[in-house]
Amino acid sequence: QKEVEQDPGPLSVPEGAIVSLNCTYSNSAFQYFMWYRQYSRKGPELLMYTYSSGNKEDGRFTAQVDKSSKYISLFIRDSQPSDSATYLCAMSALSDKVIFGPGTSLSVIP
């Protein structure tokens, strides 16, 4: 079993839809949880950063962490074509090495 699992998609939604992206993990030592967005031919950039369990909201984006279920989610409200990208979940224990999921490819259709 991989340490971090993520459905690779591709996921295609109409503009304005609510998007849900998810990852599961196996290492209970993970405490820091991140979502990165990667546009085609670009490096990943940090979108959301959370510590331990709970929710964090930033504009149209909400990150949720459920450590008891080893499950994290990213919700995108009112999705826009500019949200079309690959979304990578990532996590680390005690600020050590970061383990990335394989990424989910998202297309938002106008």
Add this chain to the structure above:
Amino acid sequence: DADVTQTPRNRITKTGKRIMLECSQTKGHDRMYWYRQDPGLGLRLIYYSFDVKDINKGEISDGYSVSRQAQAKFSLSLESAIPNQTALYFCATSTRGGEQFFGPGTRLTVL
């Protein structure tokens, strides 16, 4: 100017050749990383360095070596390139506990 730069951006080489990929950063971060990205496999850590005198192997270090020439510079070498090293390579930097900042990537093709 970009905070994390990588050279070259694209490289095509032949099996058996020695290749060096270079990374420079102006963010002042101590920690630097090299990843490779393959379709369906995501980002996999090759080597990382927490300061100039600290070099550590990641999950897929075989066939690669690194050099941390200065706080701002971290190079990745393929001593004898092979076709399955064809991938997108990313350099990243971070502070302890902070987000990782990625360079634009180097697309390497080994024929």
